[in-house]
Amino acid sequence: MKMLLVLVLFAVGLNSGSAAxxxxxxxxxxxxxxxxxxxGLMRSVDVFKGIPFADVPGKWEKPKPHPGWSGVLKATTYRERCLQVTLLQTKTQGSEDCLYLNIFVPQGRKLSTNLPVMVYLFGGAFLLGASNDVAILGDSLYDGKEMADRGGVIIVTVNYRVGTLGFLSTGDTRMPGNYGLWDQHFAISWVRRNIHSFGGNPDNITIFGQSAGAASVSYQMVSPYSSGLFRRAITQCGVSLSPWALQKNPMALTKKIARKVGCSRTNEDDMLACLKISDPVGLTMAGKIDSHLRGRLFCPGVVMDLLELSPVVDGDFIPDHPSKLFQNTAQFDYMAGVNSMDGHIFAGVDVPSINRLKANTTTEDVRGLLAGLTKEKGTAAISSAYGVYSAHWGSAPDPSVVKKTVADMETDFLFLVPTQIALQLHANNTSGARTYSYLFNMKTRIPGFPSWVGAEHAEDLQYLFGKPFATPLVYFPRHRDLSGYMIAYWTNFARTGDPNTGDSRVPAPWPAFTKYHRPYLTINHKISKSSVSYDLRSTYVDYWTTTYSTLPSVKTQDLD
Structure with a gap:
């Protein structure tokens, strides 16, 4: 009887001590x-899925306010992703009714108030992806519960239009493009107006994203429309200066899409009128990566060329080339970095031999890749870049050294160098806001890759979103250590603008990147004071930003 009474009292105590x-x-x-x-004990996360932040968007129109609803909206299931091709590009999925967001609010014994807010923009080459993408053992990769709970922040994940419907453009006012960027802006604005009701601080919003989502964050930073809208920004493996993040010839691509859907017309206005009444599914399929190019496996440097649909300089949201707009970023604290092998997956498509144990990668392969990457500068660039990248090989280089060099080239060109330029431009322009640089280099968990492969593109996300805690059976303690470190640095930064200062302890101090000093933190499961180094890959950054950029450009044929 006494035991029963103890159990009842314990249950009542648990109940009364549950989270708000x-x-x-x-x-x-x-x-x-x-x-x-x-x-956990007296800890919970309130999850709101599928809240509309805009009305169903018109085709190639800016988002408009949602008309609202009566009664109580049950926000318990994710809404459909924006219309897009599937990963294998054989069909489409999603809907035009897709402008929804999800909110994760951590709670303790009392209702949370005035929490920092972190708004996440997903990646996917501006072609695919969703706020609830890639389920891992039941939960979305971007499920915000662990990060919200462990970091004491509100996490918001948002949908935006991708592919043809998100980024097709004529390069002028008829179809200006950047619809996906406008969706993101609309979502961030909605968060600023409404997050107070969820316990968030509207004056302390951080936007963060990975790959095309990181480039999107970078575009939101440089846009004049973002003044005062958020306070901080984090880009992971991508910036607006990445060569894949800006359409160079939007009208040529629009004409190509028009041909595919039977809208080719001599008169451009007739062509656009035809596109406007075309089936959205057909238009979306027309924006997929060209299979006849993919079948060539691969003309060197082609991977980058295949990513055609992306933001444009529209004279409005992005009024000029992003490199000329960094004065607009001076107000934001900024943290940016890349993964050590961000380019490996793309290099493996361009030069397949790098992932084959018994195949050698030849000097012709290396020169061929450089020819593809540097074609706008012509043959002079191939020799100069080859000289820089082969300088450490010696007379008889180990085959794995040559293969790793190929991956490094593509990492530098597509991700690392543009990110270093963005960090420098931010530090040069800032007045009071802080800048931080990192290199994520936790060894890959993907089986079957060569031993020299470090951190693959997107491998940082599982740690940041706390998967080693959510699904502990498929990770080791070292992965939980890394996950805890990343959540601490990221959420401290969101709280204070300094990754070292906040509610979470960090394993080592991370010095700020400035106009004249360029420290960076190497992020893995063994972070210590010795994880801070300076001038990340400066030989290669200097090559691309000075030697290469001063080479004369050659005339290239239009897409059309």
Whole structure:
């Protein structure tokens, strides 16, 4: 009897000590109700899935406010992704009714108030992806519960239009493009207006993203429309200066899409009128990566050329080349970095021999890749770049050294160098805001890759979103260490603008990147004071930013 009484009292105590819940929340469009997920003793996360931040968008139109709803919206299931091709590009998935966001709010014994807010923009080459992409053992890769709970921040993940419907452009006012960027802007603006009702601080919003999502964050930073909208930004493996992140000849691509859907016309306005009434599914399929190019496996440097749909200089949201707009970033604290092998997956497509144990990668392969990457500068660039990248080989280089060099070339060109330029431009322009640089180099967990492969593109995300805690059976303690470190640095930065200072302890101090000093933190499971180094790959950064950039450009044929 006594034991039963103890158990009852314990149960009552547990119940009365459970975490607070938001319940029904009033937003500008109407009331919403999410679901509370228990995370530990007196800790939970309120999750709201599928809240509309805009109305169903018109084709190639800016987003418009949602008309609202009556009653209580049950925000308990993710909404469809924006219409896009599938990963194998054989069909489409998603809907035009897709402008929804998801909110993860950590709770303790009392309702949370004034929390920092982190808005995540997904990657996917501006072609595919969603706010709830890639389920890992049940939960989306971008599920924000662990990060919210462990970092004491509100996480918001948002959908935006991708592919043809998100980024097709004529390069002028008829179809200016950047619809996906406008969607992101609209979502961030909605968060600023409404997050107070969820316990967030509208004056402390950080936007962060990976790959095309990181380039999107970078575009939001440089846009004049973002002044005062958020406070900090984090780009992971991509910036607006990445060579794949800007359409150079939008009208030529629009004409190519028009041909594919039967809208080819001599008169451009007739062509556009035809496109406007074309089936969205057909238009989306027309924007897929060209299979006849993919079948060539691969003309060197072609991977980059295949990523055609991306933002444009539209004279409005992006009024000039992004490199000329960094004065607009001076107000934001900025953290940026890359993964040590960001380019490996792309290099393996361009030069397949690098991943074959018994195949050698020849000097012709290396020169061929450089020819593809540097074609806008002509043959002079091939020799000069080859000289820089082969300088450490010696007379009889180990085959694995040559293969790793190929991956390094593509990492530098597509990700690392543009990120270093963006960091420098931010540090040069800032007045009071801080800048931080990192290199993520946790060894790959992908089986079958050669031993020299470091951190693959997108491998940082599983740690940042706390998967080693959410699904502990498929990770080791070292992975949980790394996950804890990343969540601490990222959420401290969101809270204070300094990754070292906040509610979470960090393993080592991370010095700021400045106009004249360029420290960076190497991020893996063994972070210590010796993880701080200076001038990341400066030989190669200097080559691309000075020697290469001063070489004369050659005339190239238009797409059309």
């Amino acid at each position: 819940k938001l319940g029904v929340v009033q937003t500008e469009g109407g009331r919403v109700e999410g679901k509370s997920h228990r995370m």
